[in-house]
Amino acid sequence: MTAASATIPVGASVCLENFGWHYPGRQNPSLAGVDAQIGAGERVLLLGPSGAGKSTLLQALAGVEQDPDGQSRSGELTVDGADPRDARGAVGFMHQDPETQVVLSRIGDDVAFGLENLAVPREQIWPRVHEALDRVGLHLPLEHSTTALSGGQKQRLALAGVMAMRPRLLLLDEPTASVDHEGAVELCRAVSRAVRQDGTTLVVVEHRVALWEPVVHRVIVLDDNGSVAFDGPTRETLHDARKLLQAQGTWVPDWVPTTRPPAHRRAVEVDAAAEGPDGGDECPRGAGTARSGRDRPPHAAGSPAPRDGAVLLSARELGVSRIQPSRRVVARERRRARRSWRRGETLEAPARRVVDFPPAAEHITLDVRAGRALAVTGPNGAGKSTLALTLAGLLVPVRGTVRASAVLADDAPPDPGLWDGSELISRVGTVFQHPEHQFLRSTVREELEFGPEQLRRHSERSKPRRDVTADDARVADLLRRLRLEDLAGANPFTLSGGQKRRLSVATVLAAAPAVVILDEPTFGQDARTWKELVDLLAEEMDRGTAVVAVTHDRDLMTALDAEEVGLGS
Amino acid sequence: MSTTATPGILGPRSGLLARANPVVKLLGALLITVVIVLSADPVTNAVALGGQLLLLAGVGMRPLRLLTRLWPILVAALISGWGTAMLSDAGGPVLLQLGWITVTTGSLAAGGAIALRGLAIALPGITVLLTTDPTDLADGLAQTLKLPARFVLAALAAMRLVEVMITEWSVLTAARRARGAGGSHTPWGVAGEFGGQAFTLLVQSLRRATRLAMTMEARGFGAGPRTWARPLHYSRVDVLVGVAVVVTAVGALVLSMGMGTHRYIWQ
Numbered sequence: 001m002t003a004a005s006a007t008i009p010v011g012a013s014v015c016l017e018n019f020g021w022h023y024p025g026r027q028n029p030s031l032a033g034v035d036a037q038i039g040a041g042e043r044v045l046l047l048g049p050s051g052a053g054k055s056t057l058l059q060a061l062a063g064v065e066q067d068p069d070g071q072s073r074s075g076e077l078t079v080d081g082a083d084p085r086d087a088r089g090a091v092g093f094m095h096q097d098p099e100t101q102v103v104l105s106r107i108g109d110d111v112a113f114g115l116e117n118l119a120v121p122r123e124q125i126w127p128r129v130h131e132a133l134d135r136v137g138l139h140l141p142l143e144h145s146t147t148a149l150s151g152g153q154k155q156r157l158a159l160a161g162v163m164a165m166r167p168r169l170l171l172l173d174e175p176t177a178s179v180d181h182e183g184a185v186e187l188c189r190a191v192s193r194a195v196r197q198d199g200t201t202l203v204v205v206e207h208r209v210a211l212w213e214p215v216v217h218r219v220i221v222l223d224d225n226g227s228v229a230f231d232g233p234t235r236e237t238l239h240d241a242r243k244l245l246q247a248q249g250t251w252v253p254d255w256v257p258t259t260r261p262p263a264h265r266r267a268v269e270v271d272a273a274a275e276g277p278d279g280g281d282e283c284p285r286g287a288g289t290a291r292s293g294r295d296r297p298p299h300a301a302g303s304p305a306p307r308d309g310a311v312l313l314s315a316r317e318l319g320v321s322r323i324q325p326s327r328r329v330v331a332r333e334r335r336r337a338r339r340s341w342r343r344g345e346t347l348e349a350p351a352r353r354v355v356d357f358p359p360a361a362e363h364i365t366l367d368v369r370a371g372r373a374l375a376v377t378g379p380n381g382a383g384k385s386t387l388a389l390t391l392a393g394l395l396v397p398v399r400g401t402v403r404a405s406a407v408l409a410d411d412a413p414p415d416p417g418l419w420d421g422s423e424l425i426s427r428v429g430t431v432f433q434h435p436e437h438q439f440l441r442s443t444v445r446e447e448l449e450f451g452p453e454q455l456r457r458h459s460e461r462s463k464p465r466r467d468v469t470a471d472d473a474r475v476a477d478l479l480r481r482l483r484l485e486d487l488a489g490a491n492p493f494t495l496s497g498g499q500k501r502r503l504s505v506a507t508v509l510a511a512a513p514a515v516v517i518l519d520e521p522t523f524g525q526d527a528r529t530w531k532e533l534v535d536l537l538a539e540e541m542d543r544g545t546a547v548v549a550v551t552h553d554r555d556l557m558t559a560l561d562a563e564e565v566g567l568g569s
Numbered sequence: 570m571s572t573t574a575t576p577g578i579l580g581p582r583s584g585l586l587a588r589a590n591p592v593v594k595l596l597g598a599l600l601i602t603v604v605i606v607l608s609a610d611p612v613t614n615a616v617a618l619g620g621q622l623l624l625l626a627g628v629g630m631r632p633l634r635l636l637t638r639l640w641p642i643l644v645a646a647l648i649s650g651w652g653t654a655m656l657s658d659a660g661g662p663v664l665l666q667l668g669w670i671t672v673t674t675g676s677l678a679a680g681g682a683i684a685l686r687g688l689a690i691a692l693p694g695i696t697v698l699l700t701t702d703p704t705d706l707a708d709g710l711a712q713t714l715k716l717p718a719r720f721v722l723a724a725l726a727a728m729r730l731v732e733v734m735i736t737e738w739s740v741l742t743a744a745r746r747a748r749g750a751g752g753s754h755t756p757w758g759v760a761g762e763f764g765g766q767a768f769t770l771l772v773q774s775l776r777r778a779t780r781l782a783m784t785m786e787a788r789g790f791g792a793g794p795r796t797w798a799r800p801l802h803y804s805r806v807d808v809l810v811g812v813a814v815v816v817t818a819v820g821a822l823v824l825s826m827g828m829g830t831h832r833y834i835w836q
Binding site: 059062064088089091092093094095097099100101102103104105106109112113114115116117118119120121122125126129146147158161162165389392394395421422424425429430432436437438439440450451454455493507508511 | 703747797
């Protein structure tokens with residue numbers, strides 16, 4: 001397909017007849033008997049539960065799905081009456097990972113890449129590159145480095161690269177899943193503008209329905225078997241399918257799943273309104289967790305339960321940076337500080353400031369309180385994640401101090417940066433944004449047992465032995481609460497996105513830390529996983545655990561009744 | 570965690586050489602390297618090295634700073650030179666006698682030649698790397714030297730992922746420490762943890778590579794004949810660089826042969 005003509009393209013039509021896809025070795029097909037006709041210029045939102053083959057369908061439409069032995073595919077699929085694998089350039093395809101949407105290192109070259117591949121003459125390439133960048137609102141010099149872009153900018157760059165090719169069918173696979181809200185809105189606006197101008201046919205897979213509702217004409221909903229459950233005009237279909245969509249975990253407009261309110265807020269509500277305790281609380285409860293805010297089970301770490309609202313961790317005039325002294329310097333300073341702490345000297349803050357790095361954020365003063373949630377908010381690049389890692393003792397502060405209270409520190413030094421592995425995991429648990437970064441073992445169960453195991457190994461050298469049965473009970477409880485029981489023997493890397501997220505939170509909770517720090521825990525999660533995470537965190541808060549979340553998610557803050565710390569505003 | 574830009578290992582690419590055509594630079598570097606590889610005498614190597622340093626100084630690369638930045642190569646060259654001086658049995662008046670080690674003027678000359686060779690061979694390639702944008706080099710390789718576009722562009726795209734991998738490694742280290750791993754003190758414990766972390770990095774990289782391949786395929790990569798967006802520029806700079814390189818390479822040979830010191834490696 002040499003899109004050499006400069007005329008405005010018109011949309012392609014798509015025809016699916018009894019289309020199916022069955023990955024070899026899987027029990028159930030991903031797609032089965034899908035029938036749909038999508039007219040030229042029609043804009044369609046494709047919904048369905050995770051694992052229902054939405055991505056597979058888009059990849060098949062884009063002609064990039066691998067089916068080497070021809071065993072997976074069945075039925076008919078055509079774009080403008082032809083096999084999409086023979087019609088490259090007619091179909092534009094974007095997926096959700098910004099990092100691998102970018103091919104080359106300068107933005108101009110990256111947009112030009114697709115045009116070069118379509119053998120567009122050189123003199124037409126650069127005007128089209130400029131036009132495409134302009135249309136997605138990326139006003140940067142062509143030499144600008146692609147590495148220096150934010151996730152949202154990378155996605156818009158990818159869109160420019162796709163739109164420059166003037167596709168007649170545009171396929172978007174969760175384009176905003178890794179992008180913050182502002183980035184998502186801008187991307188959505190850019191797509192909407194482009195497809196309206198060109199009359200491009202659009203198929204978008206996304207579980208943030210409110211974002212795309214004004215853009216699309218039509219909604220197709222797949223069910224658990226990969227068949228079409230609903231298909232029709234946007235408003236009516238969203239209305240008719242609302243129950244199914246909610247059950248599937250799709251974020252339908254004007255709806256937030258009901259979650260367990262944290263105990264301290266419940267207590268306040270009871271005092272204020274003298275009403276029943278848990279209105280609308282429908283989550284499954286763990287043993288002994290459904291008590292009122294004042295009568296809490298003892299903290300699992302063995303230390304006396306911190307008083308609700310007691311300060312566990314505090315930062316004073318903190319300056320944080322990603323740029324760190326070399327690992328050797330950090331280790332040496334850590335050893336020295338621990339020695340002086342053992343001698344009973346007070347830890348002086350500036351001892352280790354070897355080099356004065358420019359901070360990503362500074363003058364941060366905050367308190368992390370038992371049983372409460374703290375939300376760290378701010379625009380991209382404001383240093384939120386860096387602050388979280390510094391609070392967790394994983395990065396060295398460039399200015400100011402992080403101090404653990406006597407209750408939290410117990411028999412360890414009061415500076416989290418000085419803690420060793422097992423001291424750290426029983427006090428502060430950190431959940432990273434990408435679950436895969438934290439997987440260490442080959443099965444889900446072993447992954448959950450890893451933390452308690454480390455603690456047991458450590459406690460063999462100290463006085464009170466850890467109780468194996470209590471640890472096992474906690475692991476079993478977590479497996480059950482997160483619906484991972486059936487997957488206990490599965491490899492963590494093979495889980496779905498939502499399952500991985502739940503597991504990564506659970507692995508940290510398994511060591512029963514007094515403070516949990518999470519980086520964008522609800523990013524790109526469907527409503528079901530979202531609800532499960534919120535319930536889990538609320539339960540932990542009821543046990544006296546402090547929660548710190550780096551987040552853009554307003555609903556999460558409300559659900560956990562979080563105090564907000566805004567950075568870079 | 571968000572990705573942070575790693576500071577460029579190679580520094581900013583600017584100056585006269587950065588403006589020269591990558592293919593000219595590559596061929597020039599190849600010519601000098603071939604001359605040095607084929608010649609084993611100190612005169613050719615010294616003249617070639619001196620010529621290169623002069624050339625670099627002429628285009629404002631400040632060779633001394635370049636050499637300090639490339640200190641590992643300097644050290645390696647000196648060590649190999651020293652080793653040769655001690656172990657070779659070339660004749661001449663004895664300068665130093667330490668037990669079984671005998672250093673003569675002949676062995677010292679051989680050692681010097683080896684050290685100069687090492688430096689002179691390393692310098693052209695590194696200069697090309699330091700002054701050339703990978704994308705421009707790829708353009709030159711594919712358009713002028715007609716290397717297969719599929720191969721060149723795939724290598725180029727993969728190079729970008731290396732940077733991502735470097736960032737990812739440090740994130741992985743922190744993420745694993747947060748789980749309580751990474752505190753081993755025994756050598757096998759450390760090796761095991763390193764292996765585990767490397768495995769995770771490998772899994773991530775493979776997935777990333779698959780997705781990148783999908784992106785490239787969806788943008789029409791490998792579908793058929795392609796055009797090139799960036800024209801190749803040849804300018805007076807290229808003539809200058811080309812002439813200077815030929816003068817250096819041929820000059821070193823001619824001078825050495827004229828002095829009667831030239832020796833091929835097989836002689």
